[in-house]
Amino acid sequence: RVPDHVILSGGLNNRYWVLEVEERPGHKTLTISCSKSLHPTETCLLKDGWEMTPVCCGDVVHMEGHSDSGAWLVDREQGFLVLLPDSLISGTSISSSIRCMRRAVLGDIFDGGSKQMLNGTIVHEVFQRAATAKDFSLETLSKLADQALHSPQYLGDMYTLGVSQEEMKRELHDYLPSLEHWAKEYLSSPAPKTISLKIRAPSRCQDSATVVTVTELADIEENVWSPRFGLKGKIDVTARVRIQRRSHRTLEEKTVPLELKTGKESNSIEHRSQVILYTLMSLERYNPEAGFLLYLKTGNLHPVVPTHMDRRELLKLRNTLVHYIHNCVDKEKKRSRLSRLPDILTNRQTCQYCPQKINCALYERAVDGNSADVSEDVVRDFLQLETGHLTPPHLSYFSHWLLLCCLEAATMEAKNGRKRVWLRTEKNGSCVGNVQLSGPVTIQSEGVFLHRFQRSSAVLQKGLANSGLASGDRIVVSDQEGRLVGLATGYLCEVSRTCVSCTLDRDLSKFSGVLFRLDGDEGVVGLSTHLTNLSRLMENGQDSDRLRELVVDLRPPEFISNLSSVLPREAKDTVANILKGLNKPQKQAMKKVLLSKDYTLIVGMPGTGKTTTICTLVRILHACGFSVLLTSYTHSAVDNILLKLKRFRVGFLRLGQGQKVHPDILPYTEESIRKKGVHTLSDLEQLYNKELVVATTCMGIKHPIFTRRRFDFCIVDEASQISQPICMGPLFYAKRFVLVGDHQQLPPIVQNQEARSLGMDESLFKRLELHSEAVVQLNVQYRMNRQIMSLSNSLMYEGRLECGSERAATALLTLPFLVSVQSELSSYSKTDPQHDLAWIQATLLPSNPVCFLDCSMAGCKPSDIGVIAPYRLQLKSISALLQSSAFTGVEVNTVDRYQGRDKSLIVFSFVKSTAEEGNLGELLKDWRRLNVAITRAKHKLLMVGSATTLRRYAPVEKLLNHLQQENMISLKHMLKLGATTKLFYICNIKSC
DNA sequence: CCTCTGCTGAGAGGA
The missing domain is CATH 3.40.50.300 (P-loop containing nucleotide triphosphate hydrolases)
Structure with missing residues (x-):
């Protein structure tokens, strides 16, 4: 019942499968299990608002809190339920969902966002550079600001916005004095600033005036993935602070997140929520009790001390958000359709500047094309304003493709599910575990840090080279225990038996004692570019109107x-x-x-x-x-x-x-x-x-x-x-x-x-x-000679394909050592009449340009030979046979990867050979794939396969009929050994 | 039944 790709576990980082949901007024009971056999089961009682969690049978959940012999309780005071915890949701998505859940969901489906944020980005950058330089003097700040204004990345942004460098500079310089001021006030200063911290823990007194000093800016842009709470984010600044409470004599040292804000000093619920989420996701790292909002315009620092209630409500929002994101299609009677999203807000203030405005309207009309039953005038007016320029065919093209993309995205997600770093073990993926930093970290260029890792000596070697990782691969670095997941990302440079070197986006030298693991990062690629383009196609504007007419209306x-x-x-x-x-x-x-x-x-x-x-x-x-x-x-x-x-x-x-x-x-x-x-x-x-x-x-x-x-x-x-x-x-x-x-x-x-x-x-x-x-x-x-071309003509092009020149039409393979190989083969046949090799002699002849069997190459350059098979595994075993240096240069690849290219001689292995009437694979059923495979050879095309099996595929059958007619098949000599194996065995005798 | 390429990130601000 539980799909293969789902991973369940107990313990602190538990993952439970939901078997049953029982709803009652005021509460909800789940039957859950953390074992794939779904036995034993446990229960979970949700109440005090948690019963509204949109949890369904077949969901994976994480339980926070404790259970009383298999009975979990999540209510006002205790416990959390984290729905689909392996979908990490960003802190900003959740805080934006406070005002409009619909917008947060759309923001996840579509790319997007307004472009008016450059100023904030550069101010952040200047702060972070100053923090790295540990110097907040006005002079340095101004120098850093200038540097940022000339850096490639921001020049590109200014180009986009059409803002001049001078203009940017003026805006930026407004901030510099307050940055300097802030650093003087808080940063290990002799007269530390007093802040009122409200701690609601029962044992502590309320509203105690507290002195906070920032002793160190420990990290910048720290990347945090928290699979425990299903959260992710980048923390602007991680600061070491000294907290001195008036009422207590004690001094406390804490590591806390600091969130920088360039806008109005609103201390708004959204800003505070972001900080609360950061404290939650870094719980395993520092256990911060509080975090801070730093408003750069004024230099003021606001403490944020989360309560259980804050965390509870934000995680509930996360659960709702993740539910909508994951269930964007409903399946009804085997036919999928787009699900409804949370309602449209139509709040003028909130909606006015919403970057998802058009997608919000488009989605509404896509789900419900005629929108005749929209009761509210405001909604109707809004839809009319945003999508009035579109005709029903436009809207149905949009909704059709939106559905297709959502379906495809869901499949990709499921396939990549098991590839999530924190669920992976060293056995089941490309991963190198138990490595330590060795030697210093060197800076290769801005933001590129070269690291060297070494296998810890305590661990028995199997050799790093066998880890499934190769140079050039993208990797994610985490600690071995899983406390610091996704610390850095980068590319592998060199992999040797004991060492790995790689370039990373962060400097990990401060973790010198930590045991790391490096995981191959396949990268979960969404379909946001698809959807962004679709949404753009529906825009009301010259470029979009024109393209829509051609693409959708088919003008x-x-x-x-x-x-x-x-x-x-x-x-x-x-x-x-x-x-x-x-x-x-x-x-x-x-x-x-x-x-x-x-x-x-x-x-x-x-x-x-x-x-x-x-x-x-x-x-x-x-x-x-x-x-x-x-x-x-x-x-x-x-x-x-x-x-x-x-x-x-x-x-x-x-x-x-x-x-x-x-x-x-x-x-x-x-x-x-x-x-x-x-x-x-x-x-x-x-x-x-x-x-x-x-x-x-x-x-x-x-x-x-x-x-x-x-x-x-x-x-x-x-x-x-x-x-x-x-x-x-x-x-x-x-x-x-x-x-x-x-x-x-x-x-x-x-x-x-x-x-x-x-x-x-x-x-x-x-x-x-x-x-x-x-x-x-x-x-x-001009590629193929006449005989090879005839295959494709009979399969696909009905004779329309022509040879460009007589030279191309009659070109044959040149085999300089043919004579000696032929005589060698004859002598084999003579000494051992049991193994008649005449068939190989025949297939070797250049004058047989198309053979449905196989042969060897007597003096063909390895780089002129291509081996094609439809399946990756087959390629692997063929490659293994071609390990000898004589074959370096022989290219072994899939049909798909060979499209657009050619070789003088192509060996195509069909692979399939089964007596049974079982399922047929999809790959060989595709006419187009077969057509690609047979049109890669210029001079000689050798095909290996079992004709009986292959006749069950309609396209291959058509090809075989043609081959038979033209007398291009050697059927008499079925090989006991794998044909491909034998082929390369002979190759080896007479190395190319 | 098992084929494939794209691309980062999350956030930068305003209500």
Whole structure:
């Protein structure tokens, strides 16, 4: 009954499964168990308001407090119930839910937030830099403020907002005197400031005047994950304070959270709640009794002393919030639909500046399309104001995709559930435990700290290299006990048998004695970019209106009739020159793009030179003086085009993290250009506007450049592999667009079965293809020889695919050592007639370009050989066989990863061979995947598999029929040994 | 039955 991915446990960090919920007026009883066998069970009585907790059967809960022989009580005075504790909710989300729960839920589903917060961010930064420097003198503060104003990150923000550096500087300098003042008043000063601390503990007297001195600013931006309370957050400042109570003689030293606020000194319930939540989530670290609010405008310090009631109410809010976030879809009779959210507030003061306004209205109309039964005028007016510009088809497109994204997000969440660091043991994941800091921490650059860890000698070695972690992986650092979870994140640099080095975002040198563990961080990636794009598509504005018309209403694309009006006279010769190298369909594609007023779709069948075509297209547009936004889903696809483009002296700016960019493209990245000297806002503006061509991934559209710059064209490569909401992201920023892809190859990956069946794997490319006037087909290919091409033609393209040249059509594999291998094989056959190797001799012949069996390579360069299999495990065992140095360079990969690439010789292992009539896998049922697999080889394609098994897959059956007709199958020699094994065994005899 | 790539964070403020 309990799904595999759920982890239950008893003890302090317990996790219980809810089996039964019994509701009575005034209380609620849960039957729970912390064992996967669901035996024994315990009970939990919820009352005094806790019975309102939206807990359901099948939820996981954490119990706080104590149980009386298996009976828990959570009421006004004692105990907490933490619903779905492994979903960590941020302190700010919870405090924002005080005013509007709906807004907090929407804030979690959609990205978003207003842009008026730059000032606060920089003031924080200055405070934190001063704290690190331990110097709050006006002089230093002013120097630090200047530094911050020129740092890359804030320049980008200023660019976005269109604020000048001078303006920012003036606002910032208003704060500096009060920062200095605060430090003088509180920071280990000779005359410490008196604060009134209200401690409500029964044994203490009320309202005792207390003296608080900050003795040390112990940490800045401390990251806290608290799986016990289901909370997370970043604590502005962790301070050591000395508390001296008048009534007591004692001096107390405490570590407490300090929350900085740049706004009005409101001491509001939201601000105080944030502090209370910080004290709660750092309970295991410091057990702070109190925290402080520091208002930077005035330099005043407000103590916040939480009571049980405060914590109780905030955790109840958290439970409600987590419930809504996790149940955004209802399942009713096997069909999912969007759930209702908490009601719309329609409070003018609160709603006026709400960043979720449009999503709030959109969601309401998505759940309940006609909204005819909205009783309140205010709500109706609000909905009309926010969504009045949208038609019913617009709203149904939005709600349809919102549902799909929620379904998919839920599946991803469930799959990643077990990957949460605090639930993981060293056995079941990529993890290195029991390591200690060794040597000093060195600062590599701002905010990048190089650490070295060593296996503690007490622990028996199995060697760090086998931990499942490799250099370049993202990691999370925690302590071994699980008290300090998620201390830092970063990347692994080197992994040796005994040592690990890594760069982290925080300096952990103060934890020198602590035993750490490093966990691979797969990263839970939500679908917030999808949803943000969808919400943007519904906005009332020029860019959105245009795209909505094309994408949702499917308005036919328009074209102009005459090239001469778009081609500048001075570019004509250059363009003509560039066109010379192209074949007919490629030229057609160029023309269509130039004539388009809306969009063009380029279908690039396998091997037809998509990359070359895109590269040429960019050169032509560039020559005409058009600006181009060049994107694709993956970094490697973007760089593929840029590597070609680079040779033609076309300048471009590459956006994106240096770590993901191809080394040869690095000089074109923003990062590297900035290092050469970008200090002012106008430097940055120049950088962003300099090049006509800008390249990035579809996800990279959060970059500041897109808040201001617009392009004449946007080109999206791999478009048939990108889901609609992601694909439309870059399209907002260009007047016209070009999608390049091939829907006969792999579609976007969708994990959730229901979402897929509802069409989530339909790309924008495919959706728009119904307008055939926008489509150009590239059907002349140069990759495969005639025989290999015939497979794909019979499987998918009905003969439309053509060879571009006789040379490509007849190209065969060259095997320099063929003669000697053949004679060696003959001699084997002679000495041991039992093992006739004639079949291998036949398959070896270059003149048999397609064989459904296998063979070896007699002198083929390892880098010309690709091995493909549909399953990861198979790849693993093939790789294991190829450990010998002779095979370094042979690339072993999945079908999916081979899309877009080719090799001279491809060995494709179908893997499957079962006698039983069992379940068939999904992978081989996909026509498009098979099509990709068979169109990667240029000269020779070897396929290994069990024909009997494979005939059960319709696509493979069609392929096998064709192979049989063409006499390309060697069926006679079924191998007892695994065919692939034998193949590589022979390879080994005659090393390549 | 097991295929895949994107991207950080949480918060910065105002009612």
